[in-house]
Amino acid sequence: MKTFVNDSREPGSQVTSGSQRVLVVEDEPDIAALIGYQLTRAGFRVETTLNGVEALRAVGRDIPDLIVLDRMLPGISGDEVLGRLKDDPETEGVPVLVLTAKKEQEERIAGLELGADDYLTKPFSPRELVLRVQAILRRTPESGGGSAGLRVFRVGPIHMDVSAMQVSVLDEDVSLTPTEFRLLRALLECRERTLSRRQLLEKAWDVEADVSDRLETRTVDMHVQRLRAKLGTAGDSIQTVRGFGYRLKKDLE
Template sequence: MTRVLVVEDEPAIAELVALNLRHAGYEVALAGTAEQAQADLDRQLPDLVLLDWMLPGSSGLQLAQRWRAQPRTRDLPVIMLTARHAEADKVAGLDAGADDYLTKPFSPQELLARIRAVLRRRLPEALEAALESAGLKLDPATRRVTYTLGGTTTELRLGPTEFRLLHVLMAHPERVHSRAQLLDRVWGDHVFIEDRTVDVHVKRLREALQPAGLAARVETVRGAGYRFVQPPSETTA
């Protein structure tokens, strides 16, 4: 599940944003100060941060600049939420490292659309490197999926949609993805197709992985979605 950290010092706004995000299927963490936000990031890196400019202590602008300067948080997607409407403020927020800038008041629908857009833009950057798990290798550069066992490497034949689906799942092992999230990340939210389409392509993906005995690595989580299962040795590493 995609985890969003909401950094907002006004409880009413924070709870309203959190309510809409949870309804849309996101996991939400709340922080009311820059110090709380940093502590949350130190414990667990979220998938995206909604960052208020005006915070007690350090400002959201200072936080964004700090995160962009640190290797661990350099590529963290950040959307700045603020009541500051001036063009100079927007430029300052974007120059500080925000991926997007949304002024208050804003509609929940626009906020969700901007979150999806930022995550889509960031996803290809995060998935450039080849992904490997217990002999299974997905290489975005060559668009190939191979399996190596006992020194023998076999190429597995996947369709383009199955390749993208496996790409997303392998990039976030053990994370459960809802059908709606997979539709958004694999097909794009501008494509109007049914959730059932995901099930069909998961079935095809498993059939493509079956010759290597890896179909079970794409696991159904009843009532929630799908995830890519790591071997115990990788999960505990």
């Protein structure tokens, strides 16, 4: 059953109120209108597109603060759109909330493996969607919040400025996605101890507690592998604790 919203705006229009901009990519006009209506009420500027081609064009015109992306799109799939965004240095840091109609955990986790920051299963509560968007943006330092909670980490060759969302290794800037940034931050904050994969999921992805151990392993390990590669020579500082999780070397200089 579709949900209809009494709203005169057509998908593709941009709402001018609010400060943070959200791009909604959803091929069902009624759902797109519902999402846009709820996000606008929450104070966001919203633009909606009905397919992947339009979405990529919209991002090319103006990079949003966050994207709500349906995985099942006509033509270019949501997965392909997500992949292109994460492969582009200019957009790899844009947070993405993935929508999926499939309830299986394999499907729900697949978006995270592709680089999404969170997922939501259809049918969903509009209020929950708004709350998840707000939570993702709160976890993204450059989305707002000023200088409050400023923290700077210097561990060996790794330097992280949380407020500026900047990471460097040996004074060379490193470009990380929001998820990779939160993953590294968790390891830096807890550098005196080992973090389990479930703890890293909770800190970096904020996923539900019922995610299976196998999916935990696959998702976290894949992102740690990408993080190590981006850190270059400092990537070896992330140690694997077999059968449990990860930690930073204690003797980093």
